[in-house]
Amino acid sequence: MENVYITIAGLVAIGLVVYFWRRARRQDNTRTDLKITGVRINPPSGSVLPANTPITVTLDYRYTAPREPLHIWVKILDTTYDSIYEGSRDSLEPGKGQVSRRVHLTQAGTVRELFIVAKNQEFVEVFNQPLAVDFTYEADDEADEEWLNDGRGSEITGVKVSIPSPAVVQAGTRIDVDLSYAINTEEGLDIWVIPETEANMTYEGTTGRQAGTGVVSKHFTVIDPGKLSSVRLVMKNAASQTVYELRVPVDYTYTA
Structure with a gap:
């Protein structure tokens, strides 16, 4: 029986060590010597x-x-x-x-x-x-109407998220979004997925324009607890003009 108590005590001690190590690691990654x-x-x-x-x-x-x-x-x-x-x-x-x-x-x-x-x-x-x-x-005085409207008529043809909604999600969880697109300009379009919330959040910026048809992966993260009811899909052309915009309803509840 004594050995059982020692074993249980040892497991508890190990558990506490692991807990404090993980907590310290989480705390450490909020500080940098960059x-x-x-x-x-x-x-x-x-x-x-x-x-x-x-x-x-x-x-x-x-x-x-x-x-x-x-x-x-x-x-x-x-x-x-x-x-x-x-x-x-x-x-x-x-x-x-x-x-x-x-x-x-x-x-x-x-x-x-x-x-x-x-x-x-x-x-x-x-x-x-x-x-x-x-x-x-x-201002770029040489920009003509055709260039400013380049890419209009392009569209997002499919949306697939890594966490389907409705869902309860821990705040800070990254959600990936695969977007199928059909883009009608050889110059290509930049694509964003933007969570519509006043909470602290981040989303992937431009990483290069897409052209033709295909699938591109984007991601966003809501950092604070709360509700998220929509994300906005945006495509901009080489003149930085928005030529496509779509609000997609979602239902995420973010918890601490």
Whole structure:
């Protein structure tokens, strides 16, 4: 009997060790020692650019914590003007490395700051560093009506989600969405799946335009508890004009 008690006590002790180790690991991945060791911007700060001209930011980095990949973006957070940023198509890995991201205004305006934003695997923001820049965007006077409307008539022909609704989902769960598309422009269209909620959330940015017919996978994550009743499917052309938009009803309840 004594051995039984010792065994039970040992199992309890092991369970407590595992619990606290997992809790510490979860806490650790909300902190990072990420350092941006080099920044190259092309075209250079001070440039005057036509609307929709991308700014490419190449980053050298190093970090050891958390011991997991990090998603990273370069964003324009000033909402005075419409902007588009490239999605986190390749993650940072612990150690040293280099990554490039693109961002631009879709209309005339100025950009005084870019922001380097990194999130962990649960899409919790762990890093946000501003970059002072000075870009002026001018309206593209050469844009004609045909170019602005390029891709109209394209459509999403099928939607498949990784977690069918209605469903109860833990906050922070990534939901993948496979979209079948029929796109009628050789230039291709950018596609987004955007959760319509005031809660803290994230969704995959542009990772390259799609053309013809096929299937593309996108994802989104709602980070806070609450309800989600719709997602918005958006397609934009090379002129950053929305040529297709569809609201899809869903029924997700997010819990803590």
